[in-house]
Amino acid sequence: MHNVENSIREAAKKLLSEKKVDLIVGYERGTLPLRTTPCFVDKAEDVRKLVWNENCDANLSKYLLSRKENVGVVAKGCDARSIAVCIFEKQIDKEKVVIIGAPCLGLIDKKKVKAKLDGRELLEATIEDEQIRLKGEGFELVFPKKDFICNSCLTCRHRNPPIYDVFTGEKVSEAEVDEFGEIADLEAKPAKERWEHFKEELDKCIRCYACREVCPLCYCKTCFVDQTMPIWFGKTNDLSDTMIYHLVRAFHVAGRCVDCGACSRACPMNINLREVVKKTEKIMKERYDYTAGLSLEKIPPLGEFKIDDSQEFIK
Amino acid sequence: MKPAEKEWTPKILAFLCNWCSYAGADLAGISRMQYPPNIRVVRVPCSGRVNPYFIIKALQRGWDGVLVSGCHPGDCHYISGNLVARRRFAVLKDLLEYLGIESGRLNFSWVSAAEGEKFATVVKEVVEKVKALGPAERLVKR
């Protein structure tokens, strides 16, 4: 981890001093335990601020949209993939971006940590030897790190950025996991039960749009839910409107979503949004054999067609 | 009969492509083929014109079923409108079903201008399916 951190700093320093970039976007320590915050470095001597650990959870690709200057960006596997999608969609200019790829360690899910704390305040946390130590007033707890890894990381198959300009550290081995195992149980249920499940989950939504704001692919200047001419769907938190918001957002990220999990992490109501968008990934894989963000050239499924596409649902 | 006693019959919104299915429906009509009167037709220039929002909005407004019908692959007047649409509909249908919308409410077909009989059959089948499901409830905004 420290060697990755050092090589990120070195790469950043080199890019800045050789004037290849004007700015580095990376992570620095946050003010709270287990937190990092996006960090913008424009002087070579400041690169020591940059950190790399299991809490580098923000997907920084969002900061690259419509940047004028040349930017170097620190990216994990999923971040790099969403950058690739944005480059393909001409939202990020490849010529202006240097991707500093780093092998992902798996992110710590703050919500899983919070659940173990029972309302107590966390004052200090350390991660060492695959263990995580949580300290606060009158308590000290040790857990295996794997208990706190984000669900999106548990099913990730691209911890090493598939697309990068500079690679820092050493590549890690990719897990052979069942990418769609998480939604298999749900899919096997009858429609009525699925409906009941999503109804219960999505009824919690307060339409704060945090999920959209963090999503690297929700970059539209005017989102369909904010559109007023015409108003397609209501802005209320009536169940029908909320369901449709999530349905349409999922539809919009179909073939683009890289399962970074940012939407789920951002939701203040603890809705597992990955459960909705994960299905789009599966549809793309099964129907069109496509995985988003692995190439800068391949046209995504909804951007093309074949004469013999599957059509078992058409009479 | 008071309205409550009236037997419920489904309302189905059909988007028909002007160049094929709409003409197919016309042929069914002038050939005096019988099919249930539960559909209301919106004529569209091409199945590719059918924005997924149209379908979702129809479900939200309480239509019991939706039918989208266009030209057979290869016959689209705009060459590939129906092929682009086919992928969109596939994803939309898969997603809606995943969320728990009954599969029979969303129907797609390819009906050419010469297939009056196929049109009548498609409508019959769609109406039967939707009848079996009963009135739409999920996704309907009250």
Ligand code: SF4
């Ligand atoms: S939900 Fe759709 S319209 Fe809204 S920002 Fe995301 S992609 Fe754009």
Ligand code: SF4
């Ligand atoms: S939909 Fe969620 S998981 Fe997919 S790219 Fe957007 S934020 Fe990431």
Ligand code: SF4
């Ligand atoms: S972040 Fe959660 S509460 Fe906010 S709009 Fe998204 S799902 Fe709803």
Ligand code: FES
């Ligand atoms: S013109 Fe009929 S589907 Fe395109």
